[in-house]
Amino acid sequence: MYNASDLRKGLKILIDKEPYVVVDFQFTKPGKGQALYRCKLRNMINGIMIDRTYRSVDSFEPANLEQRKMQYLYNQEGHFYFMDLQSYDQSALSAEQVGDAKNYLIDNLEVDVLLFDGRPIGLTLPNFVDLLVTRADPWAKGDSVAGDSKPVTLETGYTLRVPPFIEEGIKITVDTRTGEYVTRVK
Amino acid sequence: MSPGSNDILSQKERQALSAKKTALSRRAAITQALRRYFIEKDYLEVETPCLIPAPAPELHIDAVRAGEGFLHTSPELCMKRLLAAGYPKIFQICKCFRQGERGARHLPEFTLLEWYRSHTGYLELMDECEDLVAFVLEDLGLPPVLEFQGKTLDLQRPWPRLTVREAFERYASTPLEQALAGGRFDEIVAFDIEPSLGFPQPVFLHQYPSALAALARLSRQAPGYAERFELYAAGLELANAFSELTDPDEQKARFERELSKRKEQNQTVYPMPGKFLRSLPFMPESAGIALGVDRLVMLLSNQGEIDSVVSFTPEEL
Numbered sequence: 001m002y003n004a005s006d007l008r009k010g011l012k013i014l015i016d017k018e019p020y021v022v023v024d025f026q027f028t029k030p031g032k033g034q035a036l037y038r039c040k041l042r043n044m045i046n047g048i049m050i051d052r053t054y055r056s057v058d059s060f061e062p063a064n065l066e067q068r069k070m071q072y073l074y075n076q077e078g079h080f081y082f083m084d085l086q087s088y089d090q091s092a093l094s095a096e097q098v099g100d101a102k103n104y105l106i107d108n109l110e111v112d113v114l115l116f117d118g119r120p121i122g123l124t125l126p127n128f129v130d131l132l133v134t135r136a137d138p139w140a141k142g143d144s145v146a147g148d149s150k151p152v153t154l155e156t157g158y159t160l161r162v163p164p165f166i167e168e169g170i171k172i173t174v175d176t177r178t179g180e181y182v183t184r185v186k
Numbered sequence: 187m188s189p190g191s192n193d194i195l196s197q198k199e200r201q202a203l204s205a206k207k208t209a210l211s212r213r214a215a216i217t218q219a220l221r222r223y224f225i226e227k228d229y230l231e232v233e234t235p236c237l238i239p240a241p242a243p244e245l246h247i248d249a250v251r252a253g254e255g256f257l258h259t260s261p262e263l264c265m266k267r268l269l270a271a272g273y274p275k276i277f278q279i280c281k282c283f284r285q286g287e288r289g290a291r292h293l294p295e296f297t298l299l300e301w302y303r304s305h306t307g308y309l310e311l312m313d314e315c316e317d318l319v320a321f322v323l324e325d326l327g328l329p330p331v332l333e334f335q336g337k338t339l340d341l342q343r344p345w346p347r348l349t350v351r352e353a354f355e356r357y358a359s360t361p362l363e364q365a366l367a368g369g370r371f372d373e374i375v376a377f378d379i380e381p382s383l384g385f386p387q388p389v390f391l392h393q394y395p396s397a398l399a400a401l402a403r404l405s406r407q408a409p410g411y412a413e414r415f416e417l418y419a420a421g422l423e424l425a426n427a428f429s430e431l432t433d434p435d436e437q438k439a440r441f442e443r444e445l446s447k448r449k450e451q452n453q454t455v456y457p458m459p460g461k462f463l464r465s466l467p468f469m470p471e472s473a474g475i476a477l478g479v480d481r482l483v484m485l486l487s488n489q490g491e492i493d494s495v496v497s498f499t500p501e502e503l
Binding site: 005026027028029030031032033034035036038053055056057 | 244245246247286287288289290291292371372373375376377380398399416423426451476478
């Protein structure tokens with residue numbers, strides 16, 4: 001059990017049986033009055049943000065969350081399948097739960113899958129992933145609008161801008177937090 | 187940790203402290219001016235212990251445990267014992283401690299200025315607040331109209347007065363009675379009313395419902411209300427004042443109510459402050475006020491966060 005005084009950014013609690021993470025938090029208290037904790041919380045299943053005000057008498061159940069190392073296997077009919085690296089159990093996440101992470105999911109990639117009460121609800125990617133360039137147009141030099149970069153398509157279907165020397169068949173490192181090119185894999 | 191990283195951390199810590207120089211100089215000047223004001227007005231400066239066996243039993247104020255006792259949450263009880271013993275005008279500037287109070291305007295260790303005066307009521311304290319701030323401004327060589335966080339702070343006297351009921355009518359969508367019945371008074375004051383109070387001039391919020399004043403005398407003119415006011419400036423709660431309750435039986439009954447509510451809520455139940463209660467019958471009619479020095483410094487140095495006006499926050503220790 002958590003008390004209101006335990007509230008801080010990043011705390012994960014249960015509200016109406018769903019896991020929420022505190023993303024913003026403000027303490028205030030009229031001198032003689034009760035302590036008030038104004039929180040912004042994000043639903044960890046559907047991402048919806050809510051505002052709540054708690055008082056010192058309020059208490060919360062911690063959300064039963066667990067991260068497990070899993071390997072990405074394949075996607076089929078809008079679901080992405082992962083294998084637990086310890087138990088070899090398979091878990092599935094919907095396209096909605098995977099979101100933009102699908103741009104980096106290549107076979108055998110190791111990710112952290114977040115489980116709530118044993119059910120998978122999301123994943124965390126490694127910060128950097130190496131991906132193969134499957135399509136690169138020759139660089140049109142003098143294209144001042146584009147600057148010194150050109151678009152390429154990666155094996156996952158993701159397109160991004162890279163320096164002109166990147167060609168088809170080359171592997172590049174992408175920062176999964178920003179979606180941007182980092183370096184060419186040697 | 188590499189040998190250089192300690193130096194880098196220390197440099198950051200020293201830079202953060204150094205950046206507070208202007209605010210800390212202003213703080214010193216304000217504290218010295220406050221002291222001069224009360225000395226000039228024939229108040230006696232007193233020091234009462236921080237470590238006490240029994241803090242005032244108030245439902246929403248949590249004391250920090252220290253050894254066998256507690257750190258005081260305000261010097262109120264000891265100062266009233268001095269009043270009862272025949273010290274008619276006293277003031278104190280001291281550190282107070284309240285468990286769990288940490289926010290943009292709260293520190294668990296903060297500085298209070300408290301002053302008490304016998305044979306006077308809370309209305310006279312309003313005049314004294316205006317007088318005190320005017321004295322400090324003059325002492326610091328500051329103009330009466332300042333800027334605070336992009337807004338105008340006009341400290342010229344007199345300051346308007348607003349009843350709690352008027353404040354609810356003006357700023358809140360919930361009527362006062364409904365807020366009290368639903369236990370939402372504090373929430374509405376903190377979020378709907380307080381942010382609008384004290385622009386451009388400070389304002390005295392007064393006529394508090396009697397349930398909201400553990401140590402105040404009930405009003406003789408307005409039944410159901412307590413002789414209590416709060417001073418707000420630029421959305422900041424700056425001071426809380428009472429005509430002091432001097433009836434020991436009524437005071438004991440109120441303390442018992444607060445303690446039983448604390449027990450219900452699984453909060454620390456403090457011992458009854460026996461020596462204070464025993465001295466109450468000898469306390470003349472008096473009025474007293476607690477003013478947050480850190481917040482006054484915020485106002486007069488245009489700092490929006492309390493962290494900027496103290497040398498160290500708890501996190502920086």
